[in-house]
Amino acid sequence: MGEIAVRAGGQAGDGIASIGESIARCFSRMGLHVFGFNAYQSVIRGGHVWFQARASDTRPYSQGDAADVLYALDRASVEIHASGLRPGGTVIYDPEKFPVAATDLPAGVRGLPVPTLQIARKYTSQSILQNAGGIGAAAYVAGIPLDLLHQVLTDSFGKKAGDIVDWNLGASKDGYEFASKNASVNDRALSRRGAPKLLMTGNQAIGLGAAAAGCKFLAQYPMTPASSIMHWLAAHSRSLGIVVKQAEDELAAIHMAIGASFAGVRSMTATSGGGFSLMVEALGMAGMTETPVVVVESQRSGPSTGLPTKTEQGDLNLMLGAGQGEFPRAILAPSHPKEAYAATVRAFQLAEDWQTPILVASDLHLSENFATVDREEIDLAVEIPSLYTVEPNGHEYRRYQYTESGVSPRALPGQAGLQFIAGSDEHDEKGHLISDIKSGIPLWVAERQRMMDKRMHKLSGLVRAALPPEREGPADAPLTFVAWGSTVGAIRDARAELDAAGRTTNLLAFPTVYPLDPDRVRAAFAATRKTLLVEANFSGQFGRLLRAEAGVVPSERLLKYDGEPFYPHEIVARAIEVMSHGGK
Amino acid sequence: MAESKPAPLPASMGTPLPVVGKSSIRPTWCPGCGDFGVVAGVEMALKRLGIPSHNVVIVSGIGCSSNLPHFLSAYGFHGVHGRALPVAEGIRWGNHGLTVIGTGGDGDGFGIGVGHFVHSMRRNVDLTYVTMDNEIYGLTTGQASPTSTLGHRTKSTPTGVIENPIDPIALALASGATYVARGFSGDVKHLTDLVAGGIQHKGFSFVDVLSPCVTYNKINTFDFFRQRVYKLESAGHDPADIVKAWERSLEWGDKIPIGLFYRTDRPTYEDLEEVLSAGPLAQQRAGIVDRASLLDEFV
Secondary structure (H helix, E strand, C coil): CCEEEEEEEEEECCCHHHHHHHHHHHHHHCCCEEEEEEECCCCCCEEEEEEEEEEECCCCCCCCCCEEEEEECCHHHHHHHHHHEEEEEEEEECCCCCCCCHHHCCCCCEEEECCHHHHHHHHCCCCCCHHHHHHHHHHHHCCCCHHHHHHHHHHHHCCCCCHHHHHHHHHHHHHHHHHHHHCCCCCCCCCCCCCCCEEEEHHHHHHHHHHHCCCCEEEECCCCCCHHHHHHHHHCHHHHCCEEEECCCHHHHHHHHHHHHHCCCCEEEEECHHHHHHHHHHHHHHHHHCCCEEEEEEECECCCCCECCCCCCCCHHHHHHCCCCCCCCEEECCCCHHHHHHHHHHHHHHHHHHCCEEEEEEEHHHHHCEEEECHHHCCCCCCCCCCCCCCCCCCCCCCCCCCCCCCCCCCCCCCCCCCCEEECCCECCCCCECCCCCCCCHHHHHHHHHHHHHHHHHHHHHHHHCCCCEEECCCCCCEEEEECCCHHHHHHHHHHHHHHCCCCEEEEECCEEECCCHHHHHHHHHCCCEEEEEECCCCCHHHHHHHHHHCCCCCEEEECCCCCCCCHHHHHHHHHHHHHHCCC | CCCCCCCCCCCCCCCCCCECCECCCCCCCCCCCCHHHHHHHHHHHHHHHCCEHHHEEEEECCCCHHHHHHHECCEEEECCCCCHHHHHHHHHHHCCCCEEEEEEEHHHHHHHCHHHHHHHHHHCCCCEEEEEECCCECCCCCECCCCCCCCCCCCCCCCCCCCCCCCHHHHHHHHCCCEEEEEECCCHHHHHHHHHHHHHCCCCEEEEEECCCCCCCCCCCHHHHHHHEEEHHHHCCCCCCHHHHHHHHCCCCCCEEEEEEEECCCCCHHHHCHHHHHCCHHHCCCCCCCHHHHHHCCC
16 A cells, blocks of 8 residues: 655644644545544643644555654654654754754655745744745645645635735745755655545544434533544534533533433433543443433543543443443444444444443544545434334333333333333332332342343343454454454554565454453354454453453453554564464 | 434323322331421422423432432432432433422532532523432431531531531522522421422522431421521512622521522523524434535535
8 A cells, every 4th residue: 555644743832733634634635545643742832742644545544653754843853753754754844943964864864944934924923824834845745736735724724814824825835835846755645546535533423423323412521532522512513403511520411411311312421531430320320210321431541640642441441340230331442433433323322222321432542533534434314213112001101111122111201191200229110219118028129130130131132232343354364363442443554564564364353342242252263363462451451351251362462551552563563473473 | 214203292182281299109208307398398389380290300319308209290310319400400401391300408419419509500500409408417327418517416427517517598699599599398388489489480499498307317306497497588588689698698596597588580501502492402303414514524
């Protein structure tokens, strides 16, 4: 596959993400597939941030390992990123800000000094235009047509009228022309490949999926990396008819969502591990009252506040165990925005079908980074059934009626004659408490067990509804990767590299991490030779789950918990080690 | 079918829809508990207003008093400790055609749930919150509550409470509640008026009810309150005057005011949330209507 990657680095507040997004959007409009990686810190100004826009004629599933163009806004960016450039690469910088000597750069990489400040001064004395010349130069070297860059910049300014747009167009053109006279287009540059693609983050895809699935209510408390779900839905609240409520805390957020759901509205909340920890009791209440709710848990590095702007898959145990006692739940684990869209739609359907909380496990790497999807991959025409499924029929209504599936007829407040109490205490079929004067009395001891059995029976239904592990690659490969969530992306890229090197592997990805169907999991593992579990956490939490649920144990592990996502080269190296030497 | 149909409204089958009455469940409170007076007051208020029972949702948390929803014939949500209000808010926003009443105790509302109490008042959500304030934790067998008075000896404070009690009325006034009242479960008729007024009031209505725990609170008894309470309306209090309301809220001693402290009109959260202007959320169309243009923003 052909690929080219443009990286921009500088300090928080320099506009790095906006440079990166503009370049990424140029690529996606060229019809190329893109992965846009935004690396930032928990500061608003200063520090070091960088963005990599990686474009390819086949879909890149990760940030990749190297770049071809580096636009360095400060000296630190050269020091940190020059070694990440491939031969033939270019470092764009402004010599008025800092010098770059040839000895600062790896062999085969050249510097391109662009007078960005001088260009900016042509248009304005304000310091708002410094990046435009650099973006223009980067676009030239990356093979992006100037008219396309100008369209993207114009669109990104939106309705902001006036000089600022013209200045940016002028300055970026100057940078572009300067580069065309002083540098050449990178050999890896790609040409247009057809229709523009959609570029979105995992969180945007989750918001879109919620809207398509009929979500009418989101309550959320700000927490990185889940906040942009709320931002996207809030921006579309009126046009989509979705109430978006920023709650006073995560306790309120999930209880509001459960309340709205009880009232007959498809509802969601989203958070990261810290906020999810506060939601734990409510999750059980949704399970006990059999009220559907969708909870997005976008993980970041823990424990405690951890690394707020860095990724991890460390909350699986928490998601599995959240809540006192036992109740049915499912945990869906998309790995790419297109999967995040579909998983969110599915989460709403499962929550409604099984009247229980459903979790969507994301993480910072999926939630906040950009990837391209084709329009056809996002089917917004989702069938949304009516929630009114039971009518008064003259018989006594039993909200928690025993049924074969465990799912009972659900009335909604406002329906005459179907009044019931949704109780967080244990209750009988009618919803009457059996927690006080009845508890411990033999008849009600049996009733309690029967009601637990009824609720937990829904878990069998969720097992049947679970998407089975998906195998990618030939069945007889000597090595099988085992993974869930965003980690799957880097493995896909690593597999492509291994294939190119003549090393065949396959991948077992788990779009549903819980509940697992033990038979299917065992069958999938039975066909494997060596297995390599890849997870972004310390203890191999999914490996433990596989062992507990299905009795399968991956033979090798690659675990990472430094806050960074997996890079394909790390996975390639470990795979080669395992394949060559039989592991550690 | 891509969008959900508006909800079909159930047929009334030719007979008037029943208003809220008692359910088939008998209260499990201790004989003589103040909460009997409160459930009677809530029931009578709803009856007086003639609201059909299927359009009422009573939401509670955990504690003796939070069992209240089970004893009436309305819809109910008996949630977890301290979280009645966010559930009640969610229900209101999910279907603001419903009459929503939050109920619970002082531990539920002013201890574990006090954050929600403050925020739901500043939002002026249109619901009625009735607390049964007995100044003690009853269901956990007698520990100090956030409203226990200084020096109150309980199982958790054997040498007496050393924290200043929360003043729910003053807190409600400070937080922006638009209907602030105090009732006494020993005067059900008066309490009924306050609850009915709260339900009719458009905005957050708070009725804190002095509701003695006959088992665990030997200080704040029916007699204690009977000797002290007086009615604000008989004392010429003007509930439109917030300064006077503040002054009255500070009275707690030989004389304890009951009645309506403060009432004002302010747009509710539901009034200001534009999405709700199209009708109850539960009956609005769900799903994405304008599909093509929504994806254009990602190009």
